[in-house]
Amino acid sequence: MALVAPVTIQKIQGDSLTESPDLLAVEEPLEIRLGFGPVDDRQQRSVAVTMRTPGHDEELAIGFLFTEGIIQKPADIVSCRHCVQDSQKEGNVMRVELQPDVEVDWARLERNTFTSSSCGLCGKTTIDAVMKLVNSRVTGDFSINSATLHALPEQVREAQRAFAYTGGIHAAALFDADGRLLLVREDIGRHNALDKLIGAAFWKGWLPLAQSGVFLSGRIGVELVQKSWMAGIPLLAAVGAPSSLAVEMAEEASMTLAGFVRNERFNIYTQPDRINLPSPVSIRG
Incomplete structure (x- = not known):
């Protein structure tokens, strides 16, 4: 199934109008069913219907089921x-x-609604619910140099095949301590x-990901910290900002959270010891 869809658009620049071809990110529903x-x-x-870009649907379903605590190991899955049914799109x-x-x-499963800011759950209730699934904080000696973190946005952008065509699609990248991209x-x-x-x-049997970090192309909401915590990820970095509850959950998980990673700068919100900074570093009040 295609990641992008062709369209014809009208481009306005000043008083001029021109027609040109363009590409859009495909968005279609995926229903996840359990046998x-x-x-x-x-x-x-x-168990869920999500709007997604087609591709890697098996990984999407498996990742969702794992981060919701339904499966714990690949052997839990038969297939x-x-x-396809007549009334459904293939x-x-x-x-x-x-x-x-x-x-x-x-x-x-029905109680675990982490994604809506209007769901009525307070932050403590949300974090306690995740704690019951995970049962432990993130451990391991993973660390990364600040220069390596600075280089990640450009590396990930170069690896984003669909973004290059559409400019409207998110990425999640797994990287090691040397900044090598393992998966995008x-x-x-x-x-x-x-x-x-x-x-x-x-599916590769890599979990928990105690010796890897994850880089995200957008902001960091609490549900993304929850999923990373479930996978044992010690460092979560992103181009955008985290929410207050995302920071609170990352602190509870002992996870390092870095935001605004772009243009040779970033902010560290939790557990700064995993990021090796050049010395000396001045601290300004």
Whole structure:
């Protein structure tokens, strides 16, 4: 399925109008369904519908299920594939078959609504809910030089194939302590890009990602910190700003959070010891 769609646009510059071809990021729904239960009583249930850019749908589904605490290891999955019915567009339904012994806590899943700022949950309730899933703070001796962090925005931009054509798509990139990009995933949704990245790492058996960092092309909301915490990521950096609750959750997770990583500068919000700064560094009041 295509990542971009061609259109004809009218470009206005001053008093002149010209028609020209352009490319847009594709946005389509993906329904994630679970097949679960004992061998003699298999059931099917829809767990989520997300608007995404097609591509790496299996990783998106797996990353979502892992960060929601439904699966813990690749062996929990029997299969993950697109399914098609006459009334549905091909490729927009992903069915994940779980092993018969995997139990799904549907009540807990329905309570875990982290993404809406108007959902009525206070910050403490949100963080406590994630703590019950993760059970521990981020550990490990991962660290990175500030110069390496400065170089990440350009590296990730060069790796964004769809962004180069559309200018309207997010990226999540996994990098090591030397700044090497290990994985890059793109999607019109910030959360989907990170789910695809974590899903790919999950399937490769890389979790927890204690020796890696993640770079995001947008802002940092609390749900992105939650997903990174679930994957054991010690450092989360982004072009944009974090929210107050994102900083609060990162502190609780012992995760390093860096924002506004662009133009040879960045802000450190939590756990600064993982970023090695050149010395001397002056501290101004």
